[in-house]
């Protein structure tokens with residue numbers, strides 16, 4: 001008994017000691033950070049204020065261009081400011097002020113590792129803003145619009161290479177203004193939708209009417225094939241919602257009520273991908289299609305010719321009920337499709353936002369600096385489509401025991 005208490009006591013002591021040791025370590029780290037954050041903090045703050053000012057001048061220029069009659073002298077003034085700020089950058093990056101040195105900054109160590117590239121990146125902004133002054137003084141609004149692309153390109157080029165890429169950093173950037181009608185600014189198209197997502201989407205668009213047509217015309221063999229294809233696509237789309245590119249992933253677009261409300265009231269900005277309201281439509285469509293396919297798998301009457309592949313797994317009464325559901329639920333699917341199509345039409349008419357071409361080409365022209373969608377990881381695509389095809393075929397064969 002006694003020796004157990006000794007062991008326990010020793011364990012407690014060891015634990016307490018290790019905690020104390022951890023605490024000590026943490027304290028030294030904080031001290032280290034405090035020391036590192038010491039001497040140059042003022043410069044770091046100054047450069048951040050300077051970048052904010054650059055952002056503001058850039059925004060002032062773009063705001064002018066969005067108006068119906070841009071004031072070129074205001075643009076010239078903003079470009080002059082921006083050019084002056086750009087020239088200050090030379091003094092803002094003393095050695096040892098990167099994020100790795102413990103400063104509260106987004107400046108990457110690459111700035112000092114590749115000094116020549118950084119000098120070039122600064123020069124690009126200086127040149128682009130100088131050119132903007134000349135063009136603004138010349139008063140050619142279309143040329144100024146093109147030059148906005150060059151200036152924005154210089155920001156992006158430098159940020160891509162030398163600025164810590166955090167989501168919040170992107171959000172705190174000069175907010176990309178929503179595309180406006182007749183805008184003079186020609187920005188480059190950015191990646192929005194990946195290829196597998198687009199193919200899946202347009203296959204849905206073809207399959208839903210094809211399923212209707214084949215049922216109307218009692219083409220049951222075709223109807224079943226289309227149904228299995230739809231099932232496979234749905235499984236793929238769901239897996240892709242976890243393993244696909246950023247705009248395909250559910251986590252990037254499914255938001256809570258607060259964000260949805262914020263978006264509706266214009267408080268939450270949105271750039272690319274599904275907006276928080278569109279997300280509801282995506283989830284709705286996927287769900288109703290899944291329910292419809294699910295019922296179809298069990299539907300039918302073996303004595304009536306057509307049955308879904310899983311029909312033998314359920315009793316006649318259940319199959320009968322599911323068949324009835326399968327028939328009337330098609331109207332629910334149609335309802336969701338109609339909502340989806342009207343939303344797209346409204347976006348096109350009232351927001352001049354052409355969702356259809358973005359879904360066709362996968363790219364979109366967006367104003368300002370926007371984080372593009374990432375590229376497809378094809379191995380993940382192979383994995384998702386393999387599972388989807390396998391599962392669909394297995395179900396098409398009546399889900400036989402796997403052994």
Ligand code: HEC
Nearest residue numbers: 048051052055058105106107121122125154155158162163
């Ligand atoms: C030569 C490289 C370079 C160029 C060119 C550049 N930036 Fe930056 N920018 C940075 C770096 C590095 C930071 C991070 C600074 C920090 O956190 O200390 C930054 C930060 C910013 C910030 C955040 C400032 C803050 O802390 O709140 C804004 C806004 C910004 N840049 C806008 C722009 C705009 C707009 C342009 C183009 C007109 C531009 N930048 C061009 C390198 C650059």
